[in-house]
Amino acid sequence: MQGDAQREVPGRYYDGITSRAHRVVLRVENGEACLAGEAERRVPLAQVRVSERTAHAPRKLTFADEACFEPDQRAALEALLHATGHRDSAVVRMQQSWRAVVIALGTLLLVLAVGYLYVLPAGAKLAARLLPVSVERQLGQGLLGVLDRRVFDASKLPAARRAALAQAFARMAPPRDGAPPYQLVFRHSRIGPNAFALPSGDIVLTDQLVELLRDDHAILATLAHELGHLHERHLTRRLIQGSVVAAAGTVLFGDASALVAGLPALALDLRYSREAEQEADDYAAAMLRRNGIGLVHLERLFTALQELEDELGAPPPYLSSHPPSAERLARLRQQLD
Amino acid sequence: MSAVFESAVPALAREERIEFTATGGEYFRIWIVNLLLTIVTLGVYSAWAKVRRNQYFYASTRLAGSTFEYHGKPLAILRGRVVGVILLGAYQAALRYHPPTAGIVLLLIAGVMPWLVWKSLQFALHNSSYRGVRFGFRGSWKGAYLYYLGLPLLAGLTLGLLYPLVHQRIKRFQHAESRYGTTHFAFDAPVGQFYKVYGILVGLLVLGGGVAFGVVAGLAGGVAALNGGTADIAVRAGQVLIVFAGVLGWYAFTLCVVWAFMAILQNLIWNHTQLGPHRFRSTMTWPRLAGLYITNTLAIVCTLGLFIPFAQVRALKYRLESTTLVVAGSLDDVVAAKGGDVNAVGESVADLAGFDLAL
Ligand SMILES: [Zn+2]
Numbered sequence: 001m002q003g004d005a006q007r008e009v010p011g012r013y014y015d016g017i018t019s020r021a022h023r024v025v026l027r028v029e030n031g032e033a034c035l036a037g038e039a040e041r042r043v044p045l046a047q048v049r050v051s052e053r054t055a056h057a058p059r060k061l062t063f064a065d066e067a068c069f070e071p072d073q074r075a076a077l078e079a080l081l082h083a084t085g086h087r088d089s090a091v092v093r094m095q096q097s098w099r100a101v102v103i104a105l106g107t108l109l110l111v112l113a114v115g116y117l118y119v120l121p122a123g124a125k126l127a128a129r130l131l132p133v134s135v136e137r138q139l140g141q142g143l144l145g146v147l148d149r150r151v152f153d154a155s156k157l158p159a160a161r162r163a164a165l166a167q168a169f170a171r172m173a174p175p176r177d178g179a180p181p182y183q184l185v186f187r188h189s190r191i192g193p194n195a196f197a198l199p200s201g202d203i204v205l206t207d208q209l210v211e212l213l214r215d216d217h218a219i220l221a222t223l224a225h226e227l228g229h230l231h232e233r234h235l236t237r238r239l240i241q242g243s244v245v246a247a248a249g250t251v252l253f254g255d256a257s258a259l260v261a262g263l264p265a266l267a268l269d270l271r272y273s274r275e276a277e278q279e280a281d282d283y284a285a286a287m288l289r290r291n292g293i294g295l296v297h298l299e300r301l302f303t304a305l306q307e308l309e310d311e312l313g314a315p316p317p318y319l320s321s322h323p324p325s326a327e328r329l330a331r332l333r334q335q336l337d
Numbered sequence: 338m339s340a341v342f343e344s345a346v347p348a349l350a351r352e353e354r355i356e357f358t359a360t361g362g363e364y365f366r367i368w369i370v371n372l373l374l375t376i377v378t379l380g381v382y383s384a385w386a387k388v389r390r391n392q393y394f395y396a397s398t399r400l401a402g403s404t405f406e407y408h409g410k411p412l413a414i415l416r417g418r419v420v421g422v423i424l425l426g427a428y429q430a431a432l433r434y435h436p437p438t439a440g441i442v443l444l445l446i447a448g449v450m451p452w453l454v455w456k457s458l459q460f461a462l463h464n465s466s467y468r469g470v471r472f473g474f475r476g477s478w479k480g481a482y483l484y485y486l487g488l489p490l491l492a493g494l495t496l497g498l499l500y501p502l503v504h505q506r507i508k509r510f511q512h513a514e515s516r517y518g519t520t521h522f523a524f525d526a527p528v529g530q531f532y533k534v535y536g537i538l539v540g541l542l543v544l545g546g547g548v549a550f551g552v553v554a555g556l557a558g559g560v561a562a563l564n565g566g567t568a569d570i571a572v573r574a575g576q577v578l579i580v581f582a583g584v585l586g587w588y589a590f591t592l593c594v595v596w597a598f599m600a601i602l603q604n605l606i607w608n609h610t611q612l613g614p615h616r617f618r619s620t621m622t623w624p625r626l627a628g629l630y631i632t633n634t635l636a637i638v639c640t641l642g643l644f645i646p647f648a649q650v651r652a653l654k655y656r657l658e659s660t661t662l663v664v665a666g667s668l669d670d671v672v673a674a675k676g677g678d679v680n681a682v683g684e685s686v687a688d689l690a691g692f693d694l695a696l
Pocket residue numbers: 225229277280
């Protein structure tokens with residue numbers, strides 16, 4: 001403490017009452033900050049707040065009554081603080097060191113990767129399971145209405161054919177218990193063969209797909225795939241994951257650029273939906289097996305889709321939400337072996 | 338020497354440019370640590386992160402040799418964020434699970450929003466100080482409801498015709514009701530000027546749109562005519578290319594107009610703002626603003642977001658450093674709003690011990 005007496009820091013003192021600058025010299029004596037010059041003041045060090053260290057901004061001392069001291073030169077105050085044993089908090093020391101920041105960046109990427117790859121899917125799965133089915137149902141209501149107005153007309157299939165398909169599927173047992181209630185919805189599509197499940201429990205099947213497949217067991221395989229989506233609650237999980245990713249994107253990138261924030265979210269979503277498709281395929285395969293239907297009918301579905309893709313020119317696999325049919329075929333064949 | 342000169346000729350106005358000494362490199366370090374701690378604490382640390390960031394930016398802002406100081410408390414900010422998250426969460430949940438309720442929640446949010454904005458204005462100003470004297474906001478909550486809810490609704494009813502007026506009134510409310518110590522800010526930008534700036538914006542967009550459409554239609558038609566009116570694949574490809582170039586050109590033009598608009602508006606607002614006898618002067622130019630935004634966006638995309646802190650410092654630096662305070666006399670005689678003046682503002686200051694809503 002003896003050396004402290006010799007350290008003098010010239011600067012300006014603002015008394016907190018007016019904006020007037022008082023020329024003063026700061027010293028530390030007996031554990032007190034002493035100002036001398038155009039203003040005189042002694043305050044115990046414990047009552048002085050020191051602003052956090054930064055490389056370019058000056059450091060300030062602020063007193064309890066909001067009076068403050070600004071040094072003319074940062075180096076002198078830095079030396080005085082060092083001499084009095086003032087220590088920055090761990091966070092401030094981290095912020096000032098490039099090495100710590102590189103480690104922090106690495107940790108950040110690691111946390112994000114682990115969170116995205118493991119924590120997020122598991123969390124969304126759990127959350128979707130905890131969500132009451134009634135809530136989930138409301139989520140998808142209205143969607144079918146929108147689709148009916150935009151892309152669908154009433155089904156042109158004979159009523160008897162529709163009833164037969166519905167009964168055949170109703171007789172099938174799901175691969176494991178707890179399958180949610182569903183209703184089959186037949187529609188004539190203006191955009192070609194399609195089948196999908198809505199969170200409301202509607203499994204939509206287009207006339208065009210029924211005509212394309214021509215094999216009732218392949219149609220049942222399609223319905224099993226869609227039931228898999230419902231049973232695994234894929235859409236709800238996807239919605240939950242999407243919201244979390246969007247929230248994290250906002251935290252990470254702020255409003256700096258909608259583009260930068262949007263792209264990773266899109267990439268993550270696409271990757272997730274591919275996994276969901278695989279899960280639904282596996283579910284369909286297990287359902288067929290349990291009901292004594294050959295997997296060859298699932299294969300026929302994929303082959304039909306493959307031919308359709310070849311005809312239309314398939315979108316590049318990494319941009320497609322469904323994996324290419326060739327890939328699904330290969331996966332299925334692997335299971336068959 | 339200069340001190341002697343100042344006191345000898347006090348009436349002479351001198352110009353004090355705002356200096357911003359923050360660097361992208363240092364803010365990058367603060368930003369990364371803030372991000373890591375925010376993610377690890379599931380967002381709770383974001384309030385502390387905001388305080389650290391603001392303290393750094395305020396301390397890096399220098400006017401006439403002195404820097405600013407930020408006093409916001411993390412817990413108050415956290416409280417504001419919790420309220421914000423609850424409001425938005427309620428709305429999102431209602432929208433998803435029961436749309437009719439979402440309407441009610443939206444009405445509720447619209448109902449409390451002016452009050453929250455008013456609290457946030459108070460919070461932001463009350464927690465800023467310069468030379469040991471705090472800023473403050475004296476505007477009433479009634480004013481907040483008028484300017485942030487009443488007039489915008491009216492502007493909506495008139496299909497936006499009143500919007501420039503609303504903008505001018507909001508800026509007047511924000512600036513004229515602010516104070517530094519006991520010295521009040523004043524705002525005298527006329528409504529007519531706002532209409533002029535908005536008129537130029539709309540005019541440029543309409544004119545640009547017309548020109549772009551005319552050029553594209555003319556060129557596309559020309560390509561077809563050159564080929565004798567046949568529409569083979571090459572002609573169609575050429576037309577698609579022209580339309581694509583047209584859309585791109587239109588997009589670039591729109592961005593430039595918007596940046597020009599932002600620069601002109603910023604100049605208009607600050608050139609008509611006064612603190613006691615001292616005037617502000619803003620000299621933003623749109624080519625520099627456009628250059629700044631273009632390079633920032635490109636750099637952020639190319640670095641996968643790592644440039645964000647540098648971009649923020651660059652943008653803030655340009656914004657702040659294009660502002661000058663024309664000091665009439667001396668900056669020394671501002672009195673803090675303490676003691677006698679507290680009764681006038683004290684009521685709100687007391688319960689605003691902190692609430693900050695930043696959405
Ligand atoms: Zn699927």
